[in-house]
Amino acid sequence: MDQFMQQMVNGISLGSIYALIALGYTMVYGIIKLINFAHGDVYMIGAYIGFAATTYAQLGFLPALLISMAACAVLGMTIERIAYKPLRGSTRIAVLITAIGVSLFLEYVMMFFVGAEVRSYPVLLSNKVFHLGNVLINTQQIYIVVTAIALMILLQFIVHKTKTGKAMRAVSIDRDAAQLMGIKVDNTISITFAIGSAFAGAAGVLVGIYYNSIDPLMGIMPGLKAFIAAVFGGIGNIPGAMIGGMAIGIMETLVSGYGYSLYRDAVVFAFLILILILKPSGLLGKNIREKV
């Protein structure tokens, strides 16, 4: 039982990181129906920016987090403008292939400039351990969960209470109608990319602190898993992405905690295939009928 509780604690902190990445996927998918393969690499670049800010500029946790989020927001908007915007009218497969291209580009440009070796993050947060019965919780985990929850509340506020959020929701429901109502669709899409990428940047810094190591290909696996989390929660649905992220994080730590860590990735992917077959719309997604 203690081990189970301990794995739940670890799972929730890993899951909140997945949830942050999944939010970006789900927002972008909701608005332009694109699986943004490059999202995992934006998260990788966020981790590197955090690394540079803390190691070379000697900044603390909060400034590094904010700088990384801002830089990733700009990066996300640039990617959208250069690579995805010219393809607004193309087939979804064409945009998907472009997204794979952008992802490869970011990975290997980073590898070209910073090298393929793994770097270790400086210690930013004190690593004090609290005992709750037999369950151990350290300060880093608390920071991660608190940051993630704060950002999610902020996102809920933006999406539901501001004018920009209203525009985002309108564009995701019907782009043409939104345009007819005077919403600037291109700007709204840019803002969506900016917010999603900023969240990925935050997740990158948090992962750097939690796992203490970063490399240029670190974005592939978490990116795919966050996508699975978004699909599980119902893609295009923001609370769904949070629940999905937590679920995938907890599932992964439980599988490795009980001694099957080598099969961890396979279990997550098998889970994805099961969801896609049994309930492709996800937990909270709506079923959409296809019309001719």
Add this chain to the structure above:
Amino acid sequence: MKALSKKNLLILGGLLLLYAAVLGLIITGIINPFYEITLALICINIILAVSLNLVTGFTGQFSLGHAGFMSIGAYTCAIINMQMNSMAGFLIGLFAGAVLAALVGILIGIPTLRLKGDYLAIATLGMAEIIRVIFLNLEITNGAAGLNGIPRFTNWTWLFIFTAASVVLINNFIRSSQGRACISIREDEIAAESMGINTTKYKVMAFAIGAFFAGIAGALYASYFYFIKPGLFGFLKSIDILVIVVLGGMGSITGSVIAATLLALITTFLQSFTEIRMILYAVVLIVIMIFRPKGLMGTTEITDILRFRFGRKEERIQ
């Protein structure tokens, strides 16, 4: 239709001539062992690209898991060939690998091919990852270290035979009534279904045939390069194959052949600059999608172009 029509004899003659010419170059040493590796890569890439083109280009089912089928062929052939160290062992291993890959293709295809577009892409990607993790954990495949010292029976003759056979067979399949059913699914799945085409059956058929030839390519790879490990057949390998298909044109066999040759040559020249090669691949993908989404050849074949140039007038009007 005669099997020995003038056209077929011409194709056979052309193939034999190509085979003899390259063999001559190898014997005289103009193609040295270093370039022979490139030659092998070209052949293996052609088989992979043409088989993925059948699934993605002709049937319109976007698959990101082709490397998974390749690894099944590679491991099966390697394990059988290491037990039976003979030419017969190689051939048995090769066909066993291809058949096994096709069976896995059917098994995975039936549930996942109900999905469409990007969902299918992710599902096939997940499937390839699962296959890789299984190979990583099995005793018989020697885990992450991989299999070393696989006997080498692959030479230019076998490479040529299997490459030519794959291209000709897939080309013939596309021109058969089953192949036309596959193309109709790509054009419009709902319309195809309402014309009475069993879409699931043909999608699974294309998927299984694609997997079969990917298995052959994997077996040739294992036998030619002595050494395989699960890391070779990851997500990036699937992307490599996809780049070839996209560059050549989704729906053009000759396009795939040309692109496979081109990219294998680029890989050889940029051997010591892996990062630059991958950046180049990425830029090629993005630029092609933005400026020429149909790839180099689109859906036309080289024979279409030749016929247009030199064909008789009445043919040209069509």
